[in-house]
Amino acid sequence: MRTRNGESVLARAVRIFEAFTPEEPALTVSEISRRTGLHVATASRLVAELVSYGFLTRDADRRVRIGMRLWELATRASPSLSLRNAAMPFMEGVHDVVGHHVQLGVLDGDEVLFLERLSAPGAVINYTRIAGRLPLHVSSSGLVLLAHGPAELRRRVLDEPLHRYTPDTPATAARLRAVLVEVRRQGFAYCPGYVHPDALAAAAPVRDASGEVVAALAVIVPNEPGATSVVPVVRTAARGLSRALGAPDASRPRQRPGDAEAV
Amino acid sequence: MRTRNGESVLARAVRIFEAFTPEEPALTVSEISRRTGLHVATASRLVAELVSYGFLTRDADRRVRIGMRLWELATRASPSLSLRNAAMPFMEGVHDVVGHHVQLGVLDGDEVLFLERLSAPGAVINYTRIAGRLPLHVSSSGLVLLAHGPAELRRRVLDEPLHRYTPDTPATAARLRAVLVEVRRQGFAYCPGYVHPDALAAAAPVRDASGEVVAALAVIVPNEPGATSVVPVVRTAARGLSRALGAPDASRPRQRPGDAEAV
Numbered sequence: 441m442r443t444r445n446g447e448s449v450l451a452r453a454v455r456i457f458e459a460f461t462p463e464e465p466a467l468t469v470s471e472i473s474r475r476t477g478l479h480v481a482t483a484s485r486l487v488a489e490l491v492s493y494g495f496l497t498r499d500a501d502r503r504v505r506i507g508m509r510l511w512e513l514a515t516r517a518s519p520s521l522s523l524r525n526a527a528m529p530f531m532e533g534v535h536d537v538v539g540h541h542v543q544l545g546v547l548d549g550d551e552v553l554f555l556e557r558l559s560a561p562g563a564v565i566n567y568t569r570i571a572g573r574l575p576l577h578v579s580s581s582g583l584v585l586l587a588h589g590p591a592e593l594r595r596r597v598l599d600e601p602l603h604r605y606t607p608d609t610p611a612t613a614a615r616l617r618a619v620l621v622e623v624r625r626q627g628f629a630y631c632p633g634y635v636h637p638d639a640l641a642a643a644a645p646v647r648d649a650s651g652e653v654v655a656a657l658a659v660i661v662p663n664e665p666g667a668t669s670v671v672p673v674v675r676t677a678a679r680g681l682s683r684a685l686g687a688p689d690a691s692r693p694r695q696r697p698g699d700a701e702a703v
Numbered sequence: 704m705r706t707r708n709g710e711s712v713l714a715r716a717v718r719i720f721e722a723f724t725p726e727e728p729a730l731t732v733s734e735i736s737r738r739t740g741l742h743v744a745t746a747s748r749l750v751a752e753l754v755s756y757g758f759l760t761r762d763a764d765r766r767v768r769i770g771m772r773l774w775e776l777a778t779r780a781s782p783s784l785s786l787r788n789a790a791m792p793f794m795e796g797v798h799d800v801v802g803h804h805v806q807l808g809v810l811d812g813d814e815v816l817f818l819e820r821l822s823a824p825g826a827v828i829n830y831t832r833i834a835g836r837l838p839l840h841v842s843s844s845g846l847v848l849l850a851h852g853p854a855e856l857r858r859r860v861l862d863e864p865l866h867r868y869t870p871d872t873p874a875t876a877a878r879l880r881a882v883l884v885e886v887r888r889q890g891f892a893y894c895p896g897y898v899h900p901d902a903l904a905a906a907a908p909v910r911d912a913s914g915e916v917v918a919a920l921a922v923i924v925p926n927e928p929g930a931t932s933v934v935p936v937v938r939t940a941a942r943g944l945s946r947a948l949g950a951p952d953a954s955r956p957r958q959r960p961g962d963a964e965a966v
Contacts, residue, residue, distance in 0.1 A: 449711070449712045450749075450752055451756070454756045460776070465781070489711060493713070497782075505780070505782055506777060506780045511781045513777075514769060514776075516832070517727075518771075519728065519768055521833060521834070525833070528821065529823070532798070546771070548771050548772075553775060558791065561792065570778060570779075570784060571778035571784070573775075
């Protein structure tokens with residue numbers, strides 16, 4: 441079912457969904473048309489159909505938003521929901537003790553996708569948001585996922601130019617390789633000022649019943665001396681969550697081919 | 704862009720998404736075909752295209768699931784995310800003190816849709832789940848939303864047969880009408896054993912800057928004498944959240960045409 445220029449209707453609908461961002465969650469049809477490159481008439485027709493399914497909604501002022509029904513269908517059977525639900529009590533425990541930000545990230549493509557974040561009022565700066573992404577090399581969760589991810593992913597990331605957020609970002613292949621070896625050896629990532637000079641992140645791996653790393657649990661706190669005390673907190677929560685997911689004894693991690701030392 | 708039998712490609716894609724449920728989050732293509740009534744070849748082709756956009760994914764064993772990308776796009780710009788984020792600290796506070804379940808529901812169609820739920824291990828029975836729904840007349844959140852919702856919604860719900868979950872469910876129009884008047888008068892819903900004999904729910908309205916009720920905050924606890932003590936807790940949190948959303952002074956609710964007393 442292709443349109444004249446060879447693009448499918450579904451591909452166009454995907455482009456419409458992609459036009460909405462956290463910064464601009466409400467768009468007019470002409471804004472959607474501009475952002476997607478679709479004709480206004482085409483955009484208007486597709487928007488009307490998606491509104492009829494509840495996948496988009498219209499404001500009182502006719503601006504279009506993501507619909508509740510899309511959220512509901514995407515969430516209720518999402519594999520991420522059960523992981524997130526299992527993680528919540530552990531995240532709440534960390535958040536009660538540490539404050540600031542606690543977040544849960546998974547590998548998606550070559551980035552970390554954040555499934556959940558708990559934040560205290562007045563917490564330190566944090567670019568993460570729920571359903572937001574960060575590059576793997578800069579985020580503590582990303583470094584954990586990269587260290588334990590497929591070897592070809594590491595090769596690809598190490599081959600690409602690495603964006604330097606601050607002077608402390610591991611933005612060369614040699615430095616990143618060394619960081620990944622440390623993350624594997626220590627069992628956690630400790631990232632002072634990698635994303636922002638004022639913020640320090642620490643993350644630990646979350647394993648499922650197969651022993652595979654399926655997520656990373658992280659805390660973001662002010663980048664100050666003494667912040668190392670968050671490391672045992674986040675490690676304990678990540679291990680507790682792993683055990684809740686049926687992971688084997690995490691104190692004896694198995695060595696597998698493709699692990700970070702191999703890079 | 705209609706197919707031969709007049710159904711659009713988008714309508715078919717919607718049916719595919721709807722085939723996945725919390726109980727069956729992974730389906731084979733032939734199961735999808737059976738559930739949607741689509742030809743296996745059609746289902747297979749649409750699934751392949753949706754997989755290519757990350758809207759669906761395939762397991763190692765070729766079963767299909769909701770994709771992370773669909774969740775990401777549905778969540779990151781969702782109007783529900785900002786409400787849910789604003790609600791989280793209030794929900795966590797209630798959860799720390801009350802335990803059991805704390806949940807946030809919004810009106811969607813003639814049902815309550817739950818945006819968030821925090822649950823303690825070993826908490827009392829609760830049929831609610833995130834991105835799950837309940838009828839308005841049986842759930843404490845639903846009763847709050849119904850009491851403060853449009854008059855035509857109340858007329859419609861009162862006209863329909865009301866499912867009786869327990870002997871205590873308000874399942875006649877007369878009883879439901881009386882319950883709604885009480886909810887309006889008291890400023891909260893108190894629902895002992897409406898959904899299950901062992902569970903008691905209490906909910907209070909959440910208002911936004913316009914003063915409109917946009918959500919309900921609820922707690923579910925064991926149905927025991929003394930449970931009334933949760934009422935001021937949930938009311939306080941719901942008012943705090945309302946103030947955080949910019950609501951006017953909630954201690955002086957405005958009387959509007961179409962409020963419950965009018966039914």
